[in-house]
Amino acid sequence: MLVKPIYKCLLCGQLLTTGKPQDVPREALPGLLGKVVQNQIFAGNPYLYQAPMHIPCKCKDGNAGMAYFAGFMQAEAQGQRGRLQP
Numbered sequence: 001m002l003v004k005p006i007y008k009c010l011l012c013g014q015l016l017t018t019g020k021p022q023d024v025p026r027e028a029l030p031g032l033l034g035k036v037v038q039n040q041i042f043a044g045n046p047y048l049y050q051a052p053m054h055i056p057c058k059c060k061d062g063n064a065g066m067a068y069f070a071g072f073m074q075a076e077a078q079g080q081r082g083r084l085q086p
């Protein structure tokens with residue numbers, strides 16, 4: 001299934017994503033979550049390469065927030081690719 005890493009900004013609550021959607025077997029997702037949380041993003045696993053633990057958020061009100069990894073969202077369900085916001 002096609003999934004993308006999702007990040008939630010603690011300051012404004014906005015959901016963000018980064019990188020391209022990755023094709024990951026559904027049964028591999030729980031293990032993948034654990035590996036991201038453990039910060040093993042450079043372990044040579046191509047699924048993890050673009051999933052840092054947090055990314056900066058340009059909040060709509062002009063503030064700068066930090067968005068933390070929240071999980072993987074299906075990318076193919078809504079036919080979306082890439083970012084949730086421009």
Ligand SMILES: [Zn+2]
Nearest residue numbers: 009012057065
């Ligand atoms: Zn924000």
